[in-house]
Amino acid sequence: MKAPSPREDGRSDGHSAQTLDHPIPEQTLRRVPLYHQILAEMLVAGEPYVSSRHLAGFFGIDDTQVRKDVSLIGYKGKPKAGYSVSGLKLAIEEFLGINYENTAILVGVGHLGSALSQYPGLAQYGLRLVAIFDNDPAKIGSVVGGFTVLGTESLPRVVRSFDIGIAIVCVPKGAAQEVTDRIISLGIKAVWNFSPTRISVPADVVVRNENIALGLAILSHYMKRQKHAGTRPAVPASGSPTIVG
Amino acid sequence: MKAPSPREDGRSDGHSAQTLDHPIPEQTLRRVPLYHQILAEMLVAGEPYVSSRHLAGFFGIDDTQVRKDVSLIGYKGKPKAGYSVSGLKLAIEEFLGINYENTAILVGVGHLGSALSQYPGLAQYGLRLVAIFDNDPAKIGSVVGGFTVLGTESLPRVVRSFDIGIAIVCVPKGAAQEVTDRIISLGIKAVWNFSPTRISVPADVVVRNENIALGLAILSHYMKRQKHAGTRPAVPASGSPTIVG
DNA sequence: TAGATTGTTAATCGATTAACAATC
DNA sequence: TAGATTGTTAATCGATTAACAATC
Numbered sequence: 001m002k003a004p005s006p007r008e009d010g011r012s013d014g015h016s017a018q019t020l021d022h023p024i025p026e027q028t029l030r031r032v033p034l035y036h037q038i039l040a041e042m043l044v045a046g047e048p049y050v051s052s053r054h055l056a057g058f059f060g061i062d063d064t065q066v067r068k069d070v071s072l073i074g075y076k077g078k079p080k081a082g083y084s085v086s087g088l089k090l091a092i093e094e095f096l097g098i099n100y101e102n103t104a105i106l107v108g109v110g111h112l113g114s115a116l117s118q119y120p121g122l123a124q125y126g127l128r129l130v131a132i133f134d135n136d137p138a139k140i141g142s143v144v145g146g147f148t149v150l151g152t153e154s155l156p157r158v159v160r161s162f163d164i165g166i167a168i169v170c171v172p173k174g175a176a177q178e179v180t181d182r183i184i185s186l187g188i189k190a191v192w193n194f195s196p197t198r199i200s201v202p203a204d205v206v207v208r209n210e211n212i213a214l215g216l217a218i219l220s221h222y223m224k225r226q227k228h229a230g231t232r233p234a235v236p237a238s239g240s241p242t243i244v245g
Numbered sequence: 246m247k248a249p250s251p252r253e254d255g256r257s258d259g260h261s262a263q264t265l266d267h268p269i270p271e272q273t274l275r276r277v278p279l280y281h282q283i284l285a286e287m288l289v290a291g292e293p294y295v296s297s298r299h300l301a302g303f304f305g306i307d308d309t310q311v312r313k314d315v316s317l318i319g320y321k322g323k324p325k326a327g328y329s330v331s332g333l334k335l336a337i338e339e340f341l342g343i344n345y346e347n348t349a350i351l352v353g354v355g356h357l358g359s360a361l362s363q364y365p366g367l368a369q370y371g372l373r374l375v376a377i378f379d380n381d382p383a384k385i386g387s388v389v390g391g392f393t394v395l396g397t398e399s400l401p402r403v404v405r406s407f408d409i410g411i412a413i414v415c416v417p418k419g420a421a422q423e424v425t426d427r428i429i430s431l432g433i434k435a436v437w438n439f440s441p442t443r444i445s446v447p448a449d450v451v452v453r454n455e456n457i458a459l460g461l462a463i464l465s466h467y468m469k470r471q472k473h474a475g476t477r478p479a480v481p482a483s484g485s486p487t488i489v490g
Numbered sequence: 491t492a493g494a495t496t497g498t499t500a501a502t503c504g505a506t507t508a509a510c511a512a513t514c
Numbered sequence: 515t516a517g518a519t520t521g522t523t524a525a526t527c528g529a530t531t532a533a534c535a536a537t538c
Contacts, residue, residue, distance in 0.1 A: 001283070001286055001290050003303045033456075034459065036462065037443070038246070038443075041246055041442070047246060051495065052495080054248050056248075063495095064498095064530075064532075065531080067495095067496065068497085068498085068531095070497095076496085076497085081495075082494095096465050096469070097469030098461075098462055100465075111363045111364065112360045114356065114360065118356045119357065121441050121457060121461075122458070124458060145356075190468045192464055196366055206464065208460055208464045210460055211366075214278040214279065215437070216343075216367065216437065217341045218274055218278065218341075219435060219451065220341050220347065220371065221274060221341045223342060223347070223411070223434070223451055224341070270504075272505065308519095309506075309508075309521095310506065312519095321520085322521085323520075326520095327519070
């Protein structure tokens with residue numbers, strides 16, 4: 001198997017469009033959506049202000065870390081009061097770009113694709129699903145989550161008419177790269193890949209390879225360690241929470 | 246909203262059981278499952294050896310990084326030849342604990358729970374799903390992915406009879422903490438949480454909070470940056486791939 | 491005002507990368 | 515053997531945490 005050589009063929013399998021310059025640390029980018037989640041719950045609970053210390057407590061991190069992250073996204077708090085919950089939440093949304101509505105299509109209406117097409121979290125983060133596709137004649141024409149499943153021959157027409165920004169790929173392993181190449185040839189610049197394999201894209205396209213099973217592998221390792229840890233004396237009250245992406 | 250105080254109440258929302266000592270860097274733990282995925286594909290392709298340089302190429306990282314990671318999991322390569330694909334793959338499986346069969350239950354048979362109960366990737370990583378549960382009378386008794394949906398009153402019986410290790414939680418936001426507490430009271434020590442909220446667990450329980458929408462937030466930020474990056478001259482051939490968990 | 495909290499600079503810590511001897 | 519590749523120690527880089535002045 002040949003490894004991709006991004007320097008030669010201009011393809012990469014990461015957020016290559018981002019790597020041109022790095023003003024925002026990757027770790028900050030991982031934490032910010034977590035803050036957003038807490039802030040959304042606080043807003044519902046009607047809490048007007050939150051301190052960096054309080055926010056840090058949810059993740060077992062240092063409060064300086066929170067202040068630095070907030071500073072990086074360009075939001076200012078009030079000394080003594082803390083951060084405005086609604087203000088910081090909005091600033092994060094602006095920073096992440098989740099209040100711009102992004103139109104999306106989904107390709108591959110299997111179990112996972114079907115679940116995603118009905119997942120309320122997508123709309124919550126500004127994603128508007130416009131159409132779903134499959135190449136199985138038995139599925140084409142059926143209705144899933146309010147969408148009529150279209151055949152892949154309709155891809156060019158739909159992508160052009162709706163100015164689609166994101167393609168969600170949920171096809172089987174063997175079809176993932178081929179489907180992705182085809183979608184990209186239609187002009188789509190962002191791919192959210194849920195197929196159980198990594199895909200490569202040209203340097204001007206953003207891709208995020210999700211792999212649900214990878215999370216299981218990490219969980220599995222911690223379970224194994226925990227079993228063995230039981231044989232050693234436990235150190236009480238020293239376990240602080242860890243964020244594991 | 247009150248932040249959890251792990252030092253006081255012994256609860257945390259991370260892999261607290263792991264934080265007692267840290268022999269393995271968190272970043273290594275994130276990369277190792279990615280290596281495994283590539284090695285699995287290479288094994289199918291019949292390639293006997295792989296060099297650290299080749300493996301590193303898939304992720305745009307330094308080959309020294311790969312050698313250090315491999316060294317941390319305790320596997321040895323052959324100078325000049327590289328690593329045995331099957332040997333390293335097996336060593337990773339041993340290290341992650343994914344060749345020990347873990348029995349699991351799944352609670353909450355909504356769209357996502359239903360998709361997960363039929364996801365072939367679970368078995369691939371050593372997870373054996375034993376039963377699925379819901380509290381909706383309309384779902385109880387129906388068959389999803391080969392499992393008859395059980396009512397939650399059957400939880401104690403099933404957990405005890407099958408020595409269940411992992412609970413996969415796919416219930417709505419409002420029910421997640423309550424369901425988790427109940428499961429833990431039955432003796433389960435690992436929770437894989439797919440509900441769209443963070444859950445807290447006692448220090449001796451391992452939890453992994455997955456949130457599909459967080460990935461979308463990160464992708465969204467990169468898309469936004471990419472749009473703006475178009476106004477600056479692009480630096481060609483410098484974009485190396487980035488792993489974004 | 492006094493006290494609490496932000497924002498930022500400096501110090502520490504950990505992770506990545508470079509250098510290179512050991513090995514086949 | 516010569517050349518390629520591992521394994522590991524040292525140097526660099528980046529991220530976290532500590533310290534503290536500024537602010538309300």
